[in-house]
Amino acid sequence: xxxxxxxxxxxxxxxxxxxxxxxxxxxxxxxxxxxxxxxxxxxxxxxxxxxxxxxxxxxxxxxxxxxxxxxxxxxxxxxxxxxxxxxxxxxxxxxxxxxxxxxxxxxxxxxxxxxxxxxxxxxxxxxxxxxxxxxxxxxxxxxxxxxxxxxxxxxxxxxxxxxxxxxxxxxxxxxxxxxxx
Numbered sequence: 001x002x003x004x005x006x007x008x009x010x011x012x013x014x015x016x017x018x019x020x021x022x023x024x025x026x027x028x029x030x031x032x033x034x035x036x037x038x039x040x041x042x043x044x045x046x047x048x049x050x051x052x053x054x055x056x057x058x059x060x061x062x063x064x065x066x067x068x069x070x071x072x073x074x075x076x077x078x079x080x081x082x083x084x085x086x087x088x089x090x091x092x093x094x095x096x097x098x099x100x101x102x103x104x105x106x107x108x109x110x111x112x113x114x115x116x117x118x119x120x121x122x123x124x125x126x127x128x129x130x131x132x133x134x135x136x137x138x139x140x141x142x143x144x145x146x147x148x149x150x151x152x153x154x155x156x157x158x159x160x161x162x163x164x165x166x167x168x169x170x171x172x173x174x175x176x177x178x179x180x181x
Contacts, residue, residue, distance in 0.1 A: 020174025111144025133158025
């Protein structure tokens with residue numbers, strides 16, 4: 001779970017895995033389940049853990065390893081019943097504790113720093129990330145404004161890994177994460 005790459009398609013997933021991604025998360029906003037399934041064809045064969053963002057039905061249809069849900073997303077019970085690895089987005093210790101209790105296998109914590117991919121998410125910073133990591137027993141994946149220059153800070157704060165969009169194809173990112181472990 002060291003390096004999660006959030007990608008919109010197979011080609012982006014391939015580049016991310018080539019750059020060292022250990023988890024590929026298919027993330028395409030505003031599309032139907034059928035469109036998401038079409039976009040995800042072949043990603044499960046790349047050798048990385050395959051997670052689908054926000055759509056349990058698409059995750060099941062694609063034979064994905066898991067699904068990642070936000071605080072307002074439905075589907076926790078269906079994901080667990082389907083045997084999917086469940087990731088849940090959190091930004092506070094309270095949300096982390098609730099997500100762990102509800103059956104999350106890992107947490108996506110952030111945004112750590114401001115990020116253009118989620119402008120409405122306030123930055124929680126390294127101190128809150130550390131508090132979250134210390135308060136749960138499941139892996140915490142830091143997300144938001146992360147690149148090769150600051151990924152190690154997240155690992156040193158207790159995160160098991162980092163998740164990125166813009167830096168997904170940067171091999172220096174995986175090197176920075178590995179060096180911090």
